[in-house]
Amino acid sequence: MQISPPYLMFLGDVPDRLAAKTAYGVVDWRREWCLGQMRLPGCAADLGLPDLGIAEAAGQGARTLVIGIVNAGGVLNEAWIPTILEALASGMDVASGLHIRLGSDPRIAAAAAAHGRQLFDVRQPQQSFATGKGTKRSGLRLLTVGTDCSVGKKYTALALEREMRERGLDAEFKATGQTGVLISGRGVAIDAVVADFISGAVEWISPDAPAGQWHLVEGQGSLFHPSFSGVTLGLLHGAQPDAFVVCHEPTRTTMRGVQTPLPTVRQVIDLTVACGRLTNPAIRPVGIAVNTQALSEEDARDVLDRTADEHGLPASDPIRFGVGPIVDRLEAEFPRG
Amino acid sequence: MQISPPYLMFLGDVPDRLAAKTAYGVVDWRREWCLGQMRLPGCAADLGLPDLGIAEAAGQGARTLVIGIVNAGGVLNEAWIPTILEALASGMDVASGLHIRLGSDPRIAAAAAAHGRQLFDVRQPQQSFATGKGTKRSGLRLLTVGTDCSVGKKYTALALEREMRERGLDAEFKATGQTGVLISGRGVAIDAVVADFISGAVEWISPDAPAGQWHLVEGQGSLFHPSFSGVTLGLLHGAQPDAFVVCHEPTRTTMRGVQTPLPTVRQVIDLTVACGRLTNPAIRPVGIAVNTQALSEEDARDVLDRTADEHGLPASDPIRFGVGPIVDRLEAEFPRG
Numbered sequence: 001m002q003i004s005p006p007y008l009m010f011l012g013d014v015p016d017r018l019a020a021k022t023a024y025g026v027v028d029w030r031r032e033w034c035l036g037q038m039r040l041p042g043c044a045a046d047l048g049l050p051d052l053g054i055a056e057a058a059g060q061g062a063r064t065l066v067i068g069i070v071n072a073g074g075v076l077n078e079a080w081i082p083t084i085l086e087a088l089a090s091g092m093d094v095a096s097g098l099h100i101r102l103g104s105d106p107r108i109a110a111a112a113a114a115h116g117r118q119l120f121d122v123r124q125p126q127q128s129f130a131t132g133k134g135t136k137r138s139g140l141r142l143l144t145v146g147t148d149c150s151v152g153k154k155y156t157a158l159a160l161e162r163e164m165r166e167r168g169l170d171a172e173f174k175a176t177g178q179t180g181v182l183i184s185g186r187g188v189a190i191d192a193v194v195a196d197f198i199s200g201a202v203e204w205i206s207p208d209a210p211a212g213q214w215h216l217v218e219g220q221g222s223l224f225h226p227s228f229s230g231v232t233l234g235l236l237h238g239a240q241p242d243a244f245v246v247c248h249e250p251t252r253t254t255m256r257g258v259q260t261p262l263p264t265v266r267q268v269i270d271l272t273v274a275c276g277r278l279t280n281p282a283i284r285p286v287g288i289a290v291n292t293q294a295l296s297e298e299d300a301r302d303v304l305d306r307t308a309d310e311h312g313l314p315a316s317d318p319i320r321f322g323v324g325p326i327v328d329r330l331e332a333e334f335p336r337g
Numbered sequence: 338m339q340i341s342p343p344y345l346m347f348l349g350d351v352p353d354r355l356a357a358k359t360a361y362g363v364v365d366w367r368r369e370w371c372l373g374q375m376r377l378p379g380c381a382a383d384l385g386l387p388d389l390g391i392a393e394a395a396g397q398g399a400r401t402l403v404i405g406i407v408n409a410g411g412v413l414n415e416a417w418i419p420t421i422l423e424a425l426a427s428g429m430d431v432a433s434g435l436h437i438r439l440g441s442d443p444r445i446a447a448a449a450a451a452h453g454r455q456l457f458d459v460r461q462p463q464q465s466f467a468t469g470k471g472t473k474r475s476g477l478r479l480l481t482v483g484t485d486c487s488v489g490k491k492y493t494a495l496a497l498e499r500e501m502r503e504r505g506l507d508a509e510f511k512a513t514g515q516t517g518v519l520i521s522g523r524g525v526a527i528d529a530v531v532a533d534f535i536s537g538a539v540e541w542i543s544p545d546a547p548a549g550q551w552h553l554v555e556g557q558g559s560l561f562h563p564s565f566s567g568v569t570l571g572l573l574h575g576a577q578p579d580a581f582v583v584c585h586e587p588t589r590t591t592m593r594g595v596q597t598p599l600p601t602v603r604q605v606i607d608l609t610v611a612c613g614r615l616t617n618p619a620i621r622p623v624g625i626a627v628n629t630q631a632l633s634e635e636d637a638r639d640v641l642d643r644t645a646d647e648h649g650l651p652a653s654d655p656i657r658f659g660v661g662p663i664v665d666r667l668e669a670e671f672p673r674g
Contacts, residue, residue, distance in 0.1 A: 134563025134597050195535050196528040198567040223570075226471025226616050230535040230571025237563045260471050260615065271611065278597065279563050 001127070003095045003120050003185040004063040005033035008052060008087070012069055012080050013042040020045040022097045023068025025179040029158050033185075035062050040079060054083065058090035064120075066182055067096040074099025074123075076108075084108055088117045095120035097178040122181040125188045125201065132199030132238050134279045139209025140334060143241035144219040144289070145272050147263050149228060149256045151247045152318065153219035154180050156289040159318040160245070161216050163327045169336075170213040174206045176235060180218045191220060191231050198231060202238025212337050217241065223271050224263040225255050233275060240279035243286040243333065244272055245326060250303050251294045265311060286333055287326030288315040338464070340432045340457050340522040341400040342370035345389060345424070349406055349417050350379040357382040359434045360405025362516040366495050370522075372399050377416060391420065395427035401457075403519055404433040411436025411460075413445075421445055425454045432457035434515040459518040462525045462538065469536030469575050471616045476546025477671060480578035481556040481626070482609050484600050486565065486593045488584045489655065490556035491517050493626040496655040497582070498553050500664045506673075507550040511543045513572060517555045528557060528568050535568060539575025549674050554578065560608050561600040562592050570612060577616035580623040580670065581609055582663060587640050588631045602648060623670055624663030625652040 009027065014020045027034050027047045036052035039045075052060070065087040067080070076098065084094055084102070088111040096102050102119040103109040112119050142160065144153040157173055157180075164171035173180070175187025193201045206215045217239045221228030246268050254261055269285050276283035288307055292300035300317060308315040314325035346364065351357045364371050364384045373389035376382075389397070402424040404417070413435065421431055421439070425448040433439050439456040440446040449456050479497065481490040494510055494517075501508035510517070512524025530538045543552045554576045558565030583605050591598055606622050613620035625644050629637035637654060645652040651662035 131564040131594070134595050191531075191533040193532050194528075195530050195532050195568045195571070196565065198532050199563055199565075223612070224615055226536055226574045227468040228533065228536075229574050229612075229615070230567040230569075231532045232567075233560075233570040234532070234567025237566050257468070258471050274608065274611070275560070275566075278561055278566070 001120065001186055003182065004093065005030070005185065006035045006062050007033050007064050007066045008054070008057040008062040008092070009034055009037045009047055009049060010065050010067050010080070010083060011037055011039045011043050011045050011047070012077060013040045014045050014069055017045050019070055020047070020068055022070060022179045022182065023047055023066070025154070026066065026068055026182050029183045035060055038083065040083070054086045054090050058092060062092055064093045064095050067094065067098060068182065069098065071098070076100050076102070076105055081105065081107060085111045088112055088115050091115065091117070093118040093120065095122060095182060097122050097182060099123055122178045123189050123192050125193055129193065129197040129200040129204055131196060132203050132234070134237065136240065137203070137208045138211060139213045139215060141206060141215045141217055141239055141241045142243045142245065142286070142330070143217045143236065143239045144245050144247055145232070145236070145268060146219055146222045146247040147224070147265060147268050148222050148249065148252060149225060151249045152289055152291045153247045156245055156247050156318050156323065157216040157218045158183065159323045160327065163323050164214060167327065170210070172213065172215055174215045174217045176202065176205065176218045176220055190235060191228070195230065198234025199238030202235050206239060219247070222255070222263070223268065223275065224260070226258055226260050236272065236276050237279050241276060241283055242280060243284060243330060244276070245287045245289055246285060247289045247291070249291045265307065269311065284333070285313055286329045287313050289318050289323070289326070290315055292317040292320055338457065338523055340519065341430065342367070342522065343372040343399050344370050344401050344403045345391070345394040345399040345429070346371055346374045346384055346386060347402050347404050347417070347420060348374055348376045348380050348382050348384070349404070349414060350377040351382050351406055354382050356407055357384070357405055359407060359516045359519065360384055360403070362491070363403065363405055363519050366520045372397055375420065391423040391427050395429060399429055401430045401432050404431065404435060405519065406435065408435070413437050413439070413442055418442065418444060422448045425449055425452050428452065428454070430455040430457065432459060432519060434459050434519060436460055459515045460526050460529050462530055466530065466534040466537040466541055468533060469540050469571070471574065473577065474540070474543070474545045475548060476550045476552060478543060478552045478554055478576055478578045479580045479582065479623070479667070480554045480573065480576045481582050481584055482569070482573070482605060483556055483559045483584040484561070484602060484605050485559050485586065485589060486562060488586045489626055489628045490584045493582055493584050493655050493660065494553040494555045495520065496660045497664065500660050501551060504664065507547070509550065509552055511552045511554045513539065513542060513555045513557055527572060528565070532567065535571025536575030539572050543576060556584070559592070559600070559605070560612065561597070561604065563595055563597050573609065573613050574616050578613060578620055579617060580621060580667060581613070582624045582626050583622060584626045584628070586628045602644065606648065621670070622650055623666045624650050626655050626660070626663070627652055629654040629657055
């Protein structure tokens with residue numbers, strides 16, 4: 001599976017910015033892939049891209065219409081169908097992060113077949129995977145892990161990719177969630193894989209790599225989240241990371257969506273090392289990414305200093321202060337060959 | 338979902354006993370549900386049940402034809418189709434542990450619809466689950482965990498159910514694998530659930546229970562198995578066990594199907610407690626079930642004595658010596674109200 005850029009970002013009639021967060025994620029990290037946006041009457045989001053119709057976008061070379069919408073139930077809105085059909089007729093593929101399969105609508109399935117176009121349902125892996133083997137693979141891997149869901153694991157992995165590439169390192173983001181798949185054009189939403197194949201899917205996402213190449217594997221969930229811990233452990237064992245970065249939001253007290261208290265960064269480091277050793281005995285932490293959005297700059301710097309001191313690791317807010325200190329540590333721990 | 342006994346056990350033309358191991362498991366634990374067996378020419382297995390045809394079995398009240406066969410690829414053999422169609426026409430449901438869905442054969446789907454019968458694909462959960470909540474539920478739970486796959490976790494849970502019931506305790510086996518589902522008539526093969534819903538499915542399998550009732554939850558995989566650890570952790574968090582029993586095979590050196598060395602019983606106890614605390618802070622081990630099949634009786638007793646001493650826990654081989662000492666400990670740790 002390879003979703004082809006350039007993209008036309010379809011926002012439909014989303015009622016607010018949050019409902020378009022997948023689309024914003026793509027634009028944040030792959031602005032150069034995004035030719036424009038297409039909005040229907042009533043749309044309350046704006047990606048800051050040129051507004052284009054299907055014909056215009058196709059004329060400018062758009063290859064894929066990306067439905068970057070999150071809605072209740074993940075359903076296909078009837079109002080979107082004409083746009084999707086027009087895109088297929090104009091020679092574009094369609095990629096969606098909705099729960100429902102694009103092809104479950106017979107009109108869309110027929111149009112894709114008639115025009116020889118591909119439908120990408122990034123939440124629904126279609127390939128089958130082998131079970132994980134746990135065998136050591138070549139290359140280097142870094143996994144972002146978290147004290148909770150939605151604490152910046154994808155953002156941190158992408159920020160590391162950008163910073164490492166700027167330093168001339170060979171680094172590649174490996175997507176494990178739907179937005180990440182749209183950002184990188186490939187990958188697998190591993191929370192949608194059948195449970196027996198979680199680590200096997202991750203071994204497929206991050207196969208043998210050239211010596212010195214880093215795979216920056218997008219983390220999911222938390223070993224301490226009672227809903228998603230299974231995904232997180234399978235991902236850890238499948239990724240067999242040499243290094244990991246802990247992502248944390250210091251103002252949260254309970255885990256997202258449940259009543260379970262948030263673990264400490266220390267607990268996450270210790271359990272990640274204890275479990276991760278199974279497939280990589282040399283696993284080690286190289287930094288802490290703290291989301292300080294809720295803090296003043298002074299408080300943020302204070303939290304980062306204390307976090308760094310307490311764990312003997314560089315701590316930074318990737319959005320506010322960048323990931324430079326974490327990449328410094330990574331370069332020190334894993335000198336270039 | 339409730340698979341209705343009595344069962345007619347269908348063995349088809351299996352080439353050996355191993356290919357019928359699902360059927361043997363059902364007969365071992367639910368002999369009273371099994372009216373008879375049906376074998377085709379060439380069948381090399383024998384469950385020790387009366388050989389019955391469909392008409393005979395239906396006449397004796399059989400409610401479900403159980404396809405207790407494991408075959409390469411999990412496919413439907415063409416030679417079995419007439420028997421399946423005849424069973425449906427005779428008013429029986431059909432339950433299968435094969436990978437392929439019974440209804441994927443249009444003849445079977447049509448016959449089930451025409452006769453108003455149910456098809457149970459125990460490997461393919463059809464209901465949808467909520468994500469796990471991690472909230473404390475009423476009743477008591479014991480989970481069997483393992484140093485590896487296939488070390489007797491299902492057998493141990495069923496042996497505990499039998500022993501506890503003989504002592505007048507309120508105990509119920511909760512199936513999490515295909516054979517277990519056929520043995521108990523309900524449950525979910527959790528390795529076939531979508532990854533996001535592992536712990537949620539277990540919360541559904543073992544809901545709130547009356548005070549004093551024990552759910553004996555069938556374990557899967559191992560926290561130390563690089564293929565299936567995600568399933569195991571989701572199961573641990575979903576089951577929120579008060580007590581657990583470690584199952585072990587002392588002559589194995591590497592984990593089943595991979596090159597990873599076997600963990601020690603101590604490692605399994607420690608990691609199970611470290612992780613299990615998330616949803617049950619009082620989690621504790623109550624025994625060790627050792628599969629001593631490969632050892633002489635003298636060596637077996639020696640291994641059990643040493644294992645018990647080393648961990649301060651009762652150790653027994655459930656098949657050879659029963660689970661009495663483990664239930665003694667359970668009763669001491671959790672006195673009846």
